[in-house]
Amino acid sequence: MxxxxxxxxxxxxxxxxxxxxxxxxxxxxxxxxxxxxxxxxxxxxxxxxxxxxxxxxxxxxxxxxxxxxxxxxxxxxxxxxxxxxxxxxxxxxxxxxxxxxxxxxxxxxxxxxxxxxxxxxxxxxxxxxxxxxxxxxxxxxxxxxxxxxxxxxxxxxxxxxxxxxxxxxxxxxxxxxxxxxxxxxxxxxxxxxxxxxxxxxxxxxxxxxxxxxxxxxxxxGGGRPAARGRRPRRRIPPSNVAEVGALGESFNSMAVSLQDSRRRIMESVEAVHRRTARDLHDGAQQRLVSLMIGLRLAREMLPATETSVTELLDQSITNAQTAIDELRELASGIYPLALTVRGLVTAVEDLASRCPVPVVVHSTYDRRISSAVESNAYFIVAEAVTNAVKHAEASRIDIYLDLTEVLRIRVVDDGIGGVDTATPGSGLTGLTDRVAAFDGKLSIESPPGAGTAVLVQIPMGD
Structure with missing residues (x-):
């Protein structure tokens, strides 16, 4: 005892x-x-x-x-x-x-x-x-x-x-x-x-x-073993679960590495687009503005009797203004200046103002987020709007931007619907790639005759 x-x-x-x-x-x-x-x-x-x-x-x-x-x-x-x-x-x-x-x-x-x-x-x-x-x-x-x-x-x-x-x-x-x-x-x-x-x-x-x-x-119990002289019977068979787990971890690491590589490539392309747009705005566009101002000044200095010269100058001024407008559109398409200075909402509103179809922007936030996510979100909206203008035969497009733990983008049109996401060239390949690069989710609702709704959710990482 x-x-x-x-x-x-x-x-x-x-x-x-x-x-x-x-x-x-x-x-x-x-x-x-x-x-x-x-x-x-x-x-x-x-x-x-x-x-x-x-x-x-x-x-x-x-x-x-x-x-x-x-x-x-x-x-x-x-x-x-x-x-x-x-x-x-x-x-x-x-x-x-x-x-x-x-x-x-x-x-x-x-x-x-x-x-x-x-x-x-x-x-x-x-x-x-x-x-x-x-x-x-x-x-x-x-x-x-x-x-x-x-x-x-x-x-x-x-x-x-x-x-x-x-x-x-x-x-x-x-x-x-x-x-x-x-x-x-x-x-x-x-x-x-x-x-x-x-x-x-x-x-x-x-x-x-x-x-x-x-x-x-x-x-x-007296210290007597239960089965003297007998080898204990193996109750749990050997397993290779650890090897399968290691293989799964390797595949997960490869997937994460691929995701990070895609994101870094997109961020690098975004930086190149931003520099190119800035060079166009500060270089060629400013020179064209100076040229147009000089032409207008020369036009005003000529007497009214020089009709042939004034007509040539008027034509040159018109061509210069057209070149400035085209260059501004080109720079905006590469990387809009409003996106860098004012943020996503302002850039989307500027995009809506230039759309041939009436577009209404609904936004519930006014703060800035990561420049890479802003750029990616802007071009997602631009691509969805372009698809609606080209293919949907829409008379109105609504854009919804909401930011909480995730950035939610919803582009809705009242067009013909019936989008087939499996068809090559449907305009959705670029959307899919951009959303996947930032580990986001893409869903599309497009019943025939009832318009199309594109919903994108991008998680907000610090």
Whole structure:
């Protein structure tokens, strides 16, 4: 009886020690996990701040472009119509400057932002406003070559500062993205290690407790084995489940890698489109605008008797305006400027305004999201609208944009319906590829004669 009580005390001690170790392990694992989660949240917040800073710097740079373009057109032609973007930019500058300087993410970026704001203010107050006032007074010296050179130098300096600021912010964004990924992996590893250690500890304690109980029972029964001299019969047959699991994990890793590769390729293409559209807008389009202004000025300087020359100039002005419009459409098709500066909703509304079929945009959010997701969502909408215009014979298109944990896009038309998603060339291949690249879901409802509804859901990742 004493031996039995001694073994009961040993079993109790084993349970107490095992419970203490288990509690200690859980406490350490959760402490490390909470620390990793807090660090990951900090990295995510820093990434959002960097994205906001890039958006605000783009808005500030647009202010400079509007000031320079409107002022130059007014100086060359003397027409007040060219002052509309200049006046709007001048009015919006104080508020944009405050938002721009408030969005900085580091002391060095704060210094550069302060220099940019000071430079824009100096350009506006010391150069642009006096120049416009001089032209209004009829001062011929205001349109001299020296004044134009000074204005170009100031704008070039400001744009160089904007490029420096945005490049530094992109570097910070990349570093914060890497840090967020590392913190997320650390949190997952910590949770996995804690779970594995907990399972191992439970397994060891269970085995030890089982042996202690069996040994105590054997001693209580006289210590005689149940089947002396016989080998125990194997109860569980061998299995290759572990190998199948490893193979499944390999396929899952391959699928994740393929998904990431598709997303990186789409993001790279989006960046190339954005740079190309900006080069077209700031390069060829600006030169065509200057050419058209020069042609109009030459047209006004000719006497009315030179009919053949004036007709040729009128035709050239018309051709230049057509080229500007076509180039603007081309740049917008490659990557719309409104998408970079104002975001998805504004870009979709601009797309709707240029559609030959009446389009109504319904939106329930007004915040910015990842530029890659915004670009992908915009071109999904554009492709769905294009399909409706070309194939649906619709008289109205409705676009719904909703953002919660996922971005929901719904494009509905009142056309003929009957879309066959399995038919090659139905216009849905591009939609399918774009949605799949961001791990989204695509569904299409198109009963014959009752219109078509395209629903896309894209998960919002940090």
């Amino acid at each position: 004493r031996g039995y009580r001694g073994r009961q005390l040993g079993l109790t001690r084993l349970t107490i020690v095992a419970s203490s170790l288990f509690a200690l392990l859980i406490g350490v694992a959760f402490t490390v996990l909470l620390w990793a989660i807090a660090d990951a949240n900090s990295s995510v917040s820093a990434r959002r701040a960097s994205r906001t800073a890039l958006v605000k710097s783009g808005s500030m740079e647009q202010i400079v472009l509007d000031l320079e373009t409107g002022q130059r057109g007014f100086v060359i032609t003397g027409k007040k119509d060219f002052l509309e973007p200049w006046t709007a930019a001048r009015k919006a500058f104080p508020a944009e400057a405050r938002r721009f300087t408030a969005s900085v993410t580091s002391p060095e970026q704060r210094r550069i932002a302060a220099e940019i704001t000071k430079g824009v203010r100096s350009y506006l107050n010391d150069y642009s406003v006096p120049l416009v006032d001089a032209v209004r007074r009829g001062d011929r010296a205001a349109s001299g070559a020296a004044v134009a050179v000074e204005g170009k130098r100031r704008v070039d300096d400001l744009r160089a500062q904007f490029d420096q600021y945005m490049e530094a912010e992109r570097v910070q964004l990349a570093e914060r993205t890497d840090a967020a990924g590392a913190n997320s992996r650390q949190a997952v590893i910590t949770a996995a290690v804690g779970l594995a250690a907990s399972i191992g500890l439970v397994a060891v304690v269970t085995v030890l407790q089982h042996r202690a109980v069996v040994a105590a029972g054997a001693r209580r």
